[in-house]
Amino acid sequence: MLVLQKRLDLNERCKKGCLHIVLSFPAEDKLTQAELKKISQTYMDHIGLADQPFLVYQHLDTLHPHLHLVTVTVKADGSGNSVFHSRQAAVKDVIKQIEKDYRLTPSRGRMMPAGKLESAQKLQYGKIPATLAISQVLSVVLPNFKYSSLLELNAVLRHYNLVAKTGKPGSKIRFYQGLTYQMLADDGRKIGTSVKASRLSGKPTLRYLHERFKANKLAVLPGQQRIKTLIDLALIAPDTRSLAALGQRLSQQGVKAVYALEATGKLCEVIFVDFRTRSVFSASQLGGRYTPSKLLEHLAESEKSLESAPGIYQNPLLKPSSGMAALQAEPAISSEKQASAPLPDESLLKLLLDPVPQADSLPRELKRRLHKKRKQISLQL
Structure with a gap:
């Protein structure tokens, strides 16, 4: 990394001096580390960057073994190297030649069938090949869900950790009305590489989606x-x-x-x-x-x-109403008056047989009405 950094310091005007290349291989191709080194060196030779220092990392975090090549485009004299950018069209020929020399599985036209599924699961990066995983989710979502725009489709695909992209404004993919699909992490970050719709099973291109948009506007x-x-x-x-x-x-x-x-x-x-x-x-x-x-x-x-609602939902039984307080106070007052009033001149037998009014007792009629009123209040609650 220090060598690459020193090479970049030779040309401070260079804004895009770092180059990152990924070489991916099918899982059925069993390659040794020596063969991978030769393949990476051959690739750099053919694109005109053989004299540039570069690092090669082998990653095995997915089902597809792949190499990461990191290099710089600044030459040893500080000048920029535009050989790679002028020969991008020859990269496909380089890949064909490497596949032929090392007897690799051809990448052109390689497509994995998605298979017919009734339901789909959330995608997890590295569990199954990205092309196959994306195709399986799309085979369930596209024909079965009723969506009328790309925004609505992405709302469904987000549930499966997937997103459909039409490219940034001004990009080639937007100009040519292309479409790519990319996996997402659980937190919404884009992960892995984008896959063109034309490479997927069923060809879920933007033209196909527009037809689905028209049909779903009425079906929804x-x-x-x-x-x-x-x-x-x-x-x-x-x-x-x-x-x-x-x-x-x-x-x-x-x-x-x-x-x-x-x-x-x-x-x-x-x-x-x-x-x-x-x-x-x-x-x-x-x-x-x-x-x-x-x-x-x-x-x-x-x-x-x-x-502002707590005052409305107060329990009315916590504070007795004025009518209830007056109803409870009135019998006590009347009983006190009865006790202090002089008794009329009656016989001793009638005095002994009549019940004596008590200050802490209430007439039966008042008790019955109190009971009914409390029952009515509790029913309202």
Whole structure:
């Protein structure tokens, strides 16, 4: 690395002086380290960089044994080397010659069949060949899910750690309407190399996707009412106070919410993927009530209403009402008056037989009414 760094320091004007090359081999080709060294040296000779210092690393972290070649394009006198860039068209001929000399499996036209699968699993880098793994996922997703745009398709593919790319603006792949697929890590990072759609089984190119977009625009209409109902029920739930809570409640019904963010971090779209009906809906296409701005506005209002709600949900039994207090105080007052009032002139027998009123007792009628009123309050709760 120190040698490569010193070579780069000879030409400070060179902005792209480092070159990274990957040579991948089929798993059935059993090659020794000596053969791999010869192949890497032969490759560098044919592209005109044989005199440049380069490092070769062998990686075995995937099912495809491959080499990483790292070199610089700055010559020993400090001048730039444009031989490689002027002979890119000859690289394919170099690969053919190396495959012929070392009896390797030809890479041109090599395609692995995806096979017919009813379901797909999340992709894991290095477990199975990338081309085969991507083809298997696409063979399940593309013909069975109802999506009407590339954004909606990527919302489904993200569940399987996969993404479809049309290239950056101004790139050749965007100009020629090309399409590539690339695996993703669990955290969303792109991993591995991109695979052209033309190399995959079934040719899932952009032209094929456009035909699917047109057919799915009508096929997805019957499932819109179901997704709207689920969203409405999730929004009126008291614990739905954020987008994360909304997505968690929808996931209980087999719906996954995928949030599309701009480069500034602003929410621009919400995609709802219904795995039970295999339908995909953009929030903006469901109606004005379900646009991202309206959803955020509704969640903000719900949070404010919940903050001011504790006084409404107080238990009325914790504090007796004024009517109840008056009802309990009135008998005590009346009984005191009865005890202090002078007794009329009656016979001794009637005085002994009549019950004596007590200050701490209540008439039976009042007790019955109190019991019914408490029962009514408890039923209201």
